Amino acid sequence: MDISDIATPEYIEVDAGERLGKVRSIFERENPKGLIVTRDGEYAGVIGERDLVRSRIEDDTKADVLMKSAPRVDRTEDVREVARVLVEGGTKVAPVYEGEKLWGIVTADAILEAVLDSLDALTVEQIQTDDVITIGEKAHVGQAINRLREHGVSRLPVVDDDDGSLAGVLTTHDIVDFVVRDADRQGRGDRRGDLDRMLDLPVYDLMTSPVLTTTADETVEDAVRTMLDNDVSGLVVTPTEADDGTVAGVLTKTDVLRALTFTEEGQMDVQITNVALLDTIAREEIVEGITDVADKYQKMQVHHAHVRFHEHKEKLRGTPLIQCQIRLRTNHGQVAGSGEGYGADHAFHVAADTLERNVLELKGLRADEQYRGQLLRKLGEL
Known part of the structure; x- marks a missing residue:
């Protein structure tokens, strides 16, 4: 199309x-x-x-x-x-x-509206973000802003400080909306004191509740319909088995767009987030590096690779500290690696080394599973 x-x-x-x-x-x-x-x-x-x-x-x-x-x-x-x-x-x-x-x-x-009908073949679990960054409802808004910046995300599921259950969600838009409403109410001028007070507010005061959610086994089509109908950019994923109020993941419109780039022919597709940070490494080098890692384990077919770069404020002789996260979607599940370095080139290679160790560990686990299976079959024949 x-x-x-x-x-x-x-x-x-x-x-x-x-x-x-x-x-x-x-x-x-x-x-x-x-x-x-x-x-x-x-x-x-x-x-x-x-x-x-x-x-x-x-x-x-x-x-x-x-x-x-x-x-x-x-x-x-x-x-x-x-x-x-x-x-x-x-x-x-x-x-x-x-x-x-x-x-x-x-x-x-x-x-998303144009491809909606074709998204029924995917489940939320297949493309959701699993490593969710959360925050407690009693934490201060200033802490939430730092966490949003540090992890380069736009939303934080808010959890109950006592039992860890989902209490709400706080997004960058919630924070901006609060600032805009407060500015309109108070007028212009020196409002540094007001800003300080806002940063000290508990997250509970700004979060959205109840939360729009989806489940891991729901189709991506239904999840996207919910996002479009409610004009939101993401949903919190709750467990499929029972509604115990815990957070299983997050699904955003960006996750769905990223899923559209997955190849159907079993060939690896590479997608990069924050491509503007690639000042010291070319896209082709990233694809080649991931291909080299994937080739370490021939039986693992990599269908999609997501490489995300995030820039920290720290610098060394003018070169920023970069965090790189690599996640592979394979026929054996997902495997990831991350690392930091000064410049995108350094950060990518540190992350790739971690990814390679994790791939080889996955290979070892698969080998152990096969060995245990063979041993059990032999014992059964005795």
């Missing part, structure tokens, strides 16, 4: 030097699907709807402050490739070209 029937010409084009106040008024009046930013008549980037509506940046600020760089895509591009472009670019909208002419835009929601 290509995106010729998914893309839409319903967009607004604004100059990078335009005032955000004017951009907001145009957006509210025309209600487009997306905003394309140009500089000297040439495409420069995009502005997401949420970024524009929720931003508290002054109206006199130029539009390019909110602009994100999104790769341009061809109107006849395959939907899988467009999904990869959106995920790797960290954006929900991309410009669509017909030849050299800007034709329109494509959004993440439009892609």
Whole structure:
């Protein structure tokens, strides 16, 4: 499937030097699907709807402050490739070209709606994020913000401090909404004291409850319908067996877009998050490195690899400390490795070494299982 029937010409084009106040008024009046930013008549980037509506940046600020760089895509591009472009670019909208002419835009929601009927073959458990970062309901909002930044996530399931059961969910949008509402109520001016008080608030005061959830055995189609119908970007996954209130995972629209890039032919597909951090290593080197690790265990077929980079504030002679996480989706389940280093190249190779050890450990476990099976069969013959 290509995106010729998914893309839409319903967009607004604004100059990078335009005032955000004017951009907001145009957006509210025309209600487009997306905003394309140009500089000297040439495409420069995009502005997401949420970024524009929720931003508290002054109206006199130029539009390019909110602009994100999104790769341009061809109107006849395959939907899988467009999904990869959106995920790797960290954006929900991309410009669509017909030849050299800007034709329109494509959004993440439009892609999900177009492929909805084909998502019934996948279950939530197959693509959910398992290593969930949670926070207690009595923790301070400042702690939650640090945790969101540290792990590069947009939502935190909130758990009861006593029994660990799911109590709510806190997202970056919840925090921004609170700041916006409070700013409108209090007015402009020096509000540093108000900000400090907000950071000291318990998470319980800002979290959303009850939480929209899904179960591990639910189809991805049903989960996406829930997200689209309720205009949310993610769901908390609860256990399939019994509703004991625990958190089993998180499923987001980004997870679903990432799943669209999985190949059906048994060939490995590699998707990178925060591709802009690849200043010291090329995409081809990453694919080659993961292929080398996968080849260590011939019987393990790698269908999909997700490589995620996250930049820390710490630097060494100007080079930032980077965390790299690699997760492989294989015919034997998932295997992962992570590591840190100065620069994306160093971080990737540290993570790849950890991944290789984990792959070889998985190989050893499989071998042990086969040996135990053979031994039991022989004992049964006695």
